Amino acid sequence: MVLQKRLEYGFNGYQVPPTPRAPRSARKRVKKNEDHNQMYAFDLLATIAGKLLLEGNNSADNKLSREETVKETTVKTEEDSSKANDCDQESCNKSFFVSEIIPKALVTDTCSGPASGITVSDCSDKVPSASRSLNGENVGCKIEDINDKQMTYEAPNNGKPPVVNNLDSNVNLVVRDDDENSSWCTQPQALNNKTFRPPSRIGDRRIRRLLASKQWKVAPKLNNGVHFNTDADLKPVSYHSKKTCYKHQRSLRDYPFKKRRLYQLENPSNSDNRSGSPRKGSIEDDSSLGAAEDPAFQAQDSHGNGKPFDGVINIYSSISKLIDVFVFNSVKLKIKSFRVPELFIEIPETATVSSLKRTVMEAVTAIFSGELHVGVMLQGKRIRDDNKTLLQTGICHDNKLDALGFTLEPNQLQVPPSQCPEDRSVVPPPATPKPLTRYSPPQSVANQVVIQQEMTNSGKITESDDDNRSGCDSRALVTVPAIIDNPVSKSKQAEVAQRRIRRPFSVSEVEALVEAVEKLGTGRWRDVKLRAFDDAKHRTYVDLKDKWKTLVHTARISPQQRRGEPVPQELLDRVLEAHAYWSNNQFKTQTCRLV
DNA sequence: GTTAGGG
DNA sequence: CCCTAAC
Numbered sequence: 001m002v003l004q005k006r007l008e009y010g011f012n013g014y015q016v017p018p019t020p021r022a023p024r025s026a027r028k029r030v031k032k033n034e035d036h037n038q039m040y041a042f043d044l045l046a047t048i049a050g051k052l053l054l055e056g057n058n059s060a061d062n063k064l065s066r067e068e069t070v071k072e073t074t075v076k077t078e079e080d081s082s083k084a085n086d087c088d089q090e091s092c093n094k095s096f097f098v099s100e101i102i103p104k105a106l107v108t109d110t111c112s113g114p115a116s117g118i119t120v121s122d123c124s125d126k127v128p129s130a131s132r133s134l135n136g137e138n139v140g141c142k143i144e145d146i147n148d149k150q151m152t153y154e155a156p157n158n159g160k161p162p163v164v165n166n167l168d169s170n171v172n173l174v175v176r177d178d179d180e181n182s183s184w185c186t187q188p189q190a191l192n193n194k195t196f197r198p199p200s201r202i203g204d205r206r207i208r209r210l211l212a213s214k215q216w217k218v219a220p221k222l223n224n225g226v227h228f229n230t231d232a233d234l235k236p237v238s239y240h241s242k243k244t245c246y247k248h249q250r251s252l253r254d255y256p257f258k259k260r261r262l263y264q265l266e267n268p269s270n271s272d273n274r275s276g277s278p279r280k281g282s283i284e285d286d287s288s289l290g291a292a293e294d295p296a297f298q299a300q301d302s303h304g305n306g307k308p309f310d311g312v313i314n315i316y317s318s319i320s321k322l323i324d325v326f327v328f329n330s331v332k333l334k335i336k337s338f339r340v341p342e343l344f345i346e347i348p349e350t351a352t353v354s355s356l357k358r359t360v361m362e363a364v365t366a367i368f369s370g371e372l373h374v375g376v377m378l379q380g381k382r383i384r385d386d387n388k389t390l391l392q393t394g395i396c397h398d399n400k401l402d403a404l405g406f407t408l409e410p411n412q413l414q415v416p417p418s419q420c421p422e423d424r425s426v427v428p429p430p431a432t433p434k435p436l437t438r439y440s441p442p443q444s445v446a447n448q449v450v451i452q453q454e455m456t457n458s459g460k461i462t463e464s465d466d467d468n469r470s471g472c473d474s475r476a477l478v479t480v481p482a483i484i485d486n487p488v489s490k491s492k493q494a495e496v497a498q499r500r501i502r503r504p505f506s507v508s509e510v511e512a513l514v515e516a517v518e519k520l521g522t523g524r525w526r527d528v529k530l531r532a533f534d535d536a537k538h539r540t541y542v543d544l545k546d547k548w549k550t551l552v553h554t555a556r557i558s559p560q561q562r563r564g565e566p567v568p569q570e571l572l573d574r575v576l577e578a579h580a581y582w583s584n585n586q587f588k589t590q591t592c593r594l595v
Numbered sequence: 596g597t598t599a600g601g602g
Numbered sequence: 603c604c605c606t607a608a609c
Binding site for chain 2: 523524525541
């Protein structure tokens, strides 16, 4: 039997026993960086697609087997001062502004162009003229987003992974395909309650796994799926459903999730637990058109010849609603993009652009990986009554079409109280401005990561100027729930998000290193670490090895060539001496064979 | 997980 | 300080 044991003497006669190996659980570990950017992008896009893309099916048949792809989903940062001033709590702090509706007359037609924004189309062109003539003009509204794109994720084509392009300083995530042959309102729609499904658990797990690998605390699971306000108590109505243009009717929730083939959603509990029968092909779900509750209106059957008019009805109201139904037979929201009006990123100035991208990516991913709720904003005010029809809320009225928005709201349980809307402390308070170069987040956001990015007109990312902030302003605040009161995880977040901050060795550290190497040699960096730098958590044995390497180099070059804090020549001399000693193979591999 | 060495 | 082959 042969045992090997290091000799217990070495340089300058030091008597150094081998350092016992610590238990595995006690060893320090060095986390490897893994670049999952592309995976992130893909998962993010899938998530976005699952939660945000409310888009009409582009063909008559709504079969699940139909090839469906994500059209466009964009994430943008933009200053939007017009909204936030009257936004309420949720919208200010926990939401994105997703879209806005602008009267058609006010904006250019973006349907024909490569609009990078939200388009709300009423398919006016395809609505029977008899319907349109009711008010004599097109009643659609289009939403235009004029933002430039910066960071673009292109959906995997040909099996290739998504591509990240940094085109500008806006953050813009795009999934697209070229299938613009959508043809709404052409055939009777088999409205299928199953067509809109939340992301799958599998996909969710995948996202979580990826995020976990990056030490991101992920918001609660998506077990309950995505909650759409439009789901609430929507009652089936049958009026006119099968006549005229109503074959085109489709409520918000019926817009299919186009990426579902990639992220097949196998959570049946989420897909069909809405009101009414979930049976496939049903056309009954036209409740978004409203007026269902109106007795006068309901008095008319779909053929206009069934039940007689109730004698005591407000005929004008009824006609008015009828007109509305004719004109706004459906509301089609094509949310091509949603905006993150403000991102605040605190990152060391030594961070690379790559790490910046990664940080943004991870933050956005973390946001979307959590459970999100959708809020509906109209004219800057949140629509709280989920039971109202779109007609009742006025979403279909052209006099109120100036501002329809959707908000994405992270699970509120994850939001610390400090994130209350009026509590502006979620952003660095003006009294304590924090430069972007700060490594750690402000105290006021100790429990979260605040991502906020301000854009100048030129689209450049600029340093945060707290003086420019005023009230619950235009910027929706994007907050990423972090692990509460867990500094370790926070440091790990920073660690994975960017290159470690450079921390030059002090003279005393160099001295400790030299001394340890003199005793232990140049091949036992773990032991050097444990012996001389066990308390210096930021110094890994690889760091020590690297430092020794540079020390040797420094000692060999002329003092004029040296940079940084000068190392006493005495120490450098010891470095050379010890290095020469331990470089001798004779001492490096001394073993003692015991029989 | 450590070590060694290039980047 | 990062990355990774080699052990």
